[in-house]
Amino acid sequence: MTVNIGMSASPREPKWLRALLFAVAAVEAVGALTGLTLFTELHEFDSSAAQWLIFANLAVAPVFAIAALVFVIRGQLRHAIMALGALAGAALLLDNLPSIYTHGTDIFSGGLIGIYIFIRLLLFPLLGLAAAWLAWKNIRLPLAGILVSLPTLISIVDLIAFAVGVSIYGF
Secondary structure, rough: OOOOOOOOOOOOOHHHHHHHHHHHHHHHHHHHHHHHHHHHHHHHHOOHHHHHHHHHHHHHHHHHHHHHHHHHHHOHHHHHHHHHHHHHHHHHHHHHHHHHHHHHHHHHHOOOOHHHHHHHHHHHHHHHHHHHHHHHOOOOOHHHHHHHHHHHHHHHHHHHHHHHHHHHOOO
């Protein structure tokens, strides 16, 4: 007789989804905790509303990221997806929209770079929110897991491409 205490994925959830969400939640948790070091840079603080919202994002990001990591470890993948989606929503409301408000839509007018910035600032958080909604409704969890993981995976690819470029061409 086997007793399931919530530590393993349900039969509906593929095993790769748990591994993917664990990797994404771990990367996000490390990134969020690293972001806390920005609080030490208060000598550059301009006390604007946008700055306060960015600091709020820095404060709540570790909570959502660590919660997602704990949920994945406990096998509660729905909750992990919702926590990662909440992390994306917090980034949209507390960081990205104030940045767009402060800098205007001119940041999107740089050709391919402008499209990339648009995708990073608006599309990625919306994917996270859509994934959270799918998880909340408990439908298509593998799709929700992929949607919520896409921004982090693309960021990892960006970092690797940057590192390769720097190693080949120098900085």
